[in-house]
Structure formats: C-alpha cells, structure tokens
Amino acid sequence: MESVTKRLAEFSLEAHDLYLNRSVPYLEGPPDPLQFYRDWIGPNKPCIIRDAFGHWPALSRWTPEYLREKVGSKVISVAVTPNGYADAVSGDRFVMPEERPMSFSSVLDVIEGKVQHSGVLYVQKQCSNLLQELPELTADVDSHVSWMSTALGKSPDAVNFWLGEESAVTSLHKDHYENLYCVISGEKTFILLPPTDRPFIPYGVYQPAVYRQQDDGVFHIVDQSGSEKVPWIPLDPLNPDLDRYPQYRSARPLRCSVKAGEMLYLPALWFHHVQQTHGCIAVNFWYDMEYDIKYNYFQLLETLSEVTAST
Numbered sequence: 001m002e003s004v005t006k007r008l009a010e011f012s013l014e015a016h017d018l019y020l021n022r023s024v025p026y027l028e029g030p031p032d033p034l035q036f037y038r039d040w041i042g043p044n045k046p047c048i049i050r051d052a053f054g055h056w057p058a059l060s061r062w063t064p065e066y067l068r069e070k071v072g073s074k075v076i077s078v079a080v081t082p083n084g085y086a087d088a089v090s091g092d093r094f095v096m097p098e099e100r101p102m103s104f105s106s107v108l109d110v111i112e113g114k115v116q117h118s119g120v121l122y123v124q125k126q127c128s129n130l131l132q133e134l135p136e137l138t139a140d141v142d143s144h145v146s147w148m149s150t151a152l153g154k155s156p157d158a159v160n161f162w163l164g165e166e167s168a169v170t171s172l173h174k175d176h177y178e179n180l181y182c183v184i185s186g187e188k189t190f191i192l193l194p195p196t197d198r199p200f201i202p203y204g205v206y207q208p209a210v211y212r213q214q215d216d217g218v219f220h221i222v223d224q225s226g227s228e229k230v231p232w233i234p235l236d237p238l239n240p241d242l243d244r245y246p247q248y249r250s251a252r253p254l255r256c257s258v259k260a261g262e263m264l265y266l267p268a269l270w271f272h273h274v275q276q277t278h279g280c281i282a283v284n285f286w287y288d289m290e291y292d293i294k295y296n297y298f299q300l301l302e303t304l305s306e307v308t309a310s311t
Contacts, residue, residue: 015196016252024048024192024256024264033150041151041178044267044298046192048256052263058140058184059261062281064108067137072105076133077125081211082219084120084167094206094230095221098213099125104134111165111279118217122164130161130283137161141283145180145263148287152178156285163281170274172201172233177286179266183258186280190264191237192254193271195298200251201271205229237273269298 027049031039040047053059079086079097086097098119107123109115123129131138144156157177172191181188193201208224235241240248258264266272268289276282 012194012196012199012250015194019043019045020194020196021045021254024254026050030147033147036147037151040265041267044195044270046254046256046267046270047265048258049263049265051261052145053142053182054261056141056182056184058137058283061140062137062184064112068105068108070136071134072103072108074104074134074136075101076104076107076123077129078102078107079122079124079168080119080213081122081168082119082213084122084165084169085171086122086124086168087173088169088171089204089206089232089234090221092206093209093221093223094232096208096210097122098211098219107163111163119213119219120165120167122162122168124162124164124168124170126158126160126286128158128160130159134161141182145285148178148180148285152287152289154287157288158286160284160286161281162284163279164276166276166278168276170272172235172237172271172273174269174271175286176268176289178268178289179264179284179286181258181264181266181284182282183260183262183264184281184283185260186277186282187260188258188264188277188280188282189275190256190258190266191273192256192266193237193251195269195271195302197251197253197271198302200247200249201233202235202245202248203231204234205231233271269302 025047027047029051030049078100080100081097085095088095106115107121110117110121125133130141143159149155174195206229208227208230209221210224211219212222213219235245235248237253242249256264
C-alpha cells in the first residue's frame with residue numbers, strides 16, 4: 001500500500017508538470033464548442049472566458065433598484081450563519097446554515113447597510129433556485145450557454161443565483177458538475193485544486209448539524225440526529241494547518257479572480273474555495289457529468305486516495 005501512496009503522489013506532480021497550467025488562462029470571447037471540448041473539457045482544465053455573456057440584460061439591469069422592483073416582495077431561501085461559513089467543518093461537526101425565508105428586499109436592506117443584522121446572509125440555495133424562486137429574472141439571462149450545451153450534447157441540469165455579503169465564504173469542496181460560473185456584479189476569488197491533488201487533501205467524517213439563531217441573537221449548533229455522518233475537508237486553504245495536515249504542502253493550488261462580465265469554467269471534481277466582494281451577484285450553470293468517463297476516472301483516483309489514507 002505504501003507503493004500505491006507514493007505512486008498517487010507522483011502522479012499528481014506529473015499532472016502539474018505535464019499538462020496543468022500554473023495559472024488559470026483567459027479566453028477572449030465565446031469558444032467554438034468542439035475546440036472547447038478538446039482543449040478544456042476533455043483535459044479537465046479550468047479557464048476564464050471574457051465577454052462570454054455581454055449580451056445579457058442582467059449586466060446592466062441588476063441594480064438594487066431594479067431587483068427591488070422586480071422581485072423585492074418575493075420570499076426566498078437565505079443561508080444564515082454566525083461567521084459566513086456555511087456547509088463547513090466546525091470542531092467535530094459538519095455545520096450547515098440556517099435556511100431562513102426572507103423577502104428579497106430584506107436581503108438587499110442588509111447588503112446595502114440600511115438594516116443591521118446579526119449573522120451573515122448568503123443567497124446560495126442551489127437546485128436551480130433562479131428558475132424555482134426567481135423566475136421573474138430569467139428573461140435577463142440566457143436559459144443555457146449555447147456553446148457548452150452543444151459541446152456536451154445536453155442542457156444544464158440547474159441554473160443557480162448567488163448573492164451574498166463579503167463575509168460569506170464557500171469552504172473547500174468539489175462537485176460532480178461541469179460548472180460555468182458567471183459574475184454579474186462584483187468579484188469572486190477562487191482557490192482551485194485539481195482532482196489529481198486529492199492525495200494531499202485531508203478528509204474527515206463528521207456529525208451533521210445546523211446553525212439555529214435564538215431570540216437573543218446567539219447562534220447554537222444543533223445536531224441532526226439520525227443522519228449519516230458527512231465526509232468533508234477540514235482544511236482551510238486560506239490558513240492551512242500544515243502541522244496537522246503536512247501532506248497539503250505538496251498541493252499546488254491555483255488562485256484566480258473572476259470579475260463582472262467574466263465566466264469561469266470550473267471542471268467537474270475540481271476542489272474549490274470561494275470568496276466574494278460585498279453584494280456580489282452571480283449566476284452559474286451546472287451540467288451533470290456523473291456518468292461521464294472522465295468522472296469515473298477521477299472517482300477511481302478518489303477511491304484509491306481514501307483507501308491509502310485509511311491504512
């Protein structure tokens with residue numbers, strides 16, 4: 001098993017040396033579908049695409065005033081946490097946010113500083129929340145990214161809307177979706193690690209819990225009794241504890257910023273950590289690739305890493 005562990009580490013370093021970029025490249029404009037598949041989807045490499053959705057009305061329309069007029073009275077699901085970390089490890093728990101129904105105008109009041117609010121707000125509910133909760137805004141964006149849908153031969157499985165405070169942080173994790181992340185306003189900062197760095201990324205298994213804010217404003221962590229434990233990454237790439245997780249020294253994270261009007265192609269199974277500027281708005285498209293050959297290949301790498309880590 002020691003030889004397998006060594007080979008996995010060598011494989012990761014070879015991937016960086018042979019084909020992975022040292023920084024996230026830029027494309028100037030929407031790509032040709034076939035070329036994009038050959039150059040980016042197949043090799044599983046991220047890139048940032050400029051002027052990929054410059055025709056969207058959302059880029060000019062989605063001001064606080066417009067959003068109040070269009071959807072201000074709509075009640076949406078908002079993630080609320082004491083510190084901005086939702087779906088993250090806290091001590092020996094995997095803690096999820098309190099999901100609170102709020103009017104869109106109430107969220108904007110907090111974002112704009114008109115109302116003081118204890119806790120950090122983040123509109124981050126997935127499962128196509130743009131279509132399900134805010135259909136009034138769908139006319140301002142495309143229903144799919146045509147060249148990506150052509151490249152993959154399918155439509156997106158979800159279209160999600162994101163709006164949050166600067167303190168709202170997405171902890172390091174991975175998804176099995178091909179992800180096109182479009183920043184409408186503000187800026188997102190990503191820390192990215194390829195699936196081949198999995199041997200260097202620590203995992204633990206944690207009791208799931210949720211935050212609950214009491215009437216006095218204090219947040220408590222409440223266990224979800226009867227729920228299965230959740231595998232998650234305890235490491236914070238902003239301040240990694242290398243004494244506790246020395247293997248992370250061998251990881252080679254990429255950092256990139258995605259500005260308004262830019263689109264990040266985030267390949268399936270890439271680990272990512274996300275920060276944002278205050279009031280940043282984004283829309284992303286998820287294309288499910290769970291049964292793709294590429295997905296199965298990296299799942300095998302995941303399984304080998306888990307086996308070697310447990311022995």
